[in-house]
Amino acid sequence: MTKSSQFNQSVRAWMDVFMHRSMSGWKQFAKSCGLSMTQFSILIQLHHRGAFSMSEVSERFEITPAAASQLVDKLVQNGFVLREEDPKDRRAKLLNLTDKGRDLVQRGTQERYRWVDALGEKLSAEERAKVSEALNIMTEAVKELEAVQSPA
Amino acid sequence: MTKSSQFNQSVRAWMDVFMHRSMSGWKQFAKSCGLSMTQFSILIQLHHRGAFSMSEVSERFEITPAAASQLVDKLVQNGFVLREEDPKDRRAKLLNLTDKGRDLVQRGTQERYRWVDALGEKLSAEERAKVSEALNIMTEAVKELEAVQSPA
DNA sequence: CTTTTTAGTTAAGCGGGCTTAACTTTATAC
């Protein structure tokens, strides 16, 4: 076996385990808040990136403006999102999280990482350092990949 | 900053990048085959675990038998899955992938890992070895966590 | 042998996540 395919095998094994674990926990949390995964994803994006326009939601999630509008409707109605006029362009809207929305995202994020935190406690300090270094390598590599594909 | 929270930070950064990247690519592939994510997940499970009963689908995905039945209906109608009587219990059914289904899963799996393969090519051999080792550590740790929580 | 349980199916209903079509308001181009 080549080194390259050993790498691929390690990554794939991790992906399989990780994806299943992440998705089910995440889905349950969203459900417990009375939101769907898609609705929750929008809250997450707002949290990470600050103010968002409706167009950006539409582009980011690769859905029509109509779908975006209706999706955001539900979040606004539930008090998680504020939808305000953009002062720089009266046609556009700016979306921001409310305190309620921000609180929810933070709770959801904690829930999301809980099992990983537990995982870290099973590792020795040396193991943690190795993993930390490795994941930083990977994270940087992904960012470089993305920068090449879509220069801001 | 403690070593433990440095670890957590590395893992979280990776998770953020990875989840988004994985999910969108995966979703697009499923869509391009005219299937939904859920339908595809069932095919994946069949591929990994061999023959499955309807009850097992229902349990594994935490849905009612009715939902499982209807979901599998679509896969059978599209020729991806065979649904046959279980010789050991005439009430039960056994599900298996058809050749068509197996082919689809293999193509989907390749698609799923493509971006990760590209990522590996951006790394040096040394970096790859570090990542490989680290992910093996993590994968084993998860499996231990799961063994504790639900002893077969 | 009869009763109860199990495995699965079908129908109907509901909410979610889209789509297209049609529309209003605002900004941009000429």
Next chain:
DNA sequence: GTATAAAGTTAAGCCCGCTTAACTAAAAAG
């Protein structure tokens, strides 16, 4: 100033992924 494009919204429609209810056939229990 007029025509075009952009930003967003609402309505209607469709498919998906469930749920409950009702049912049949087979197995298990007593």
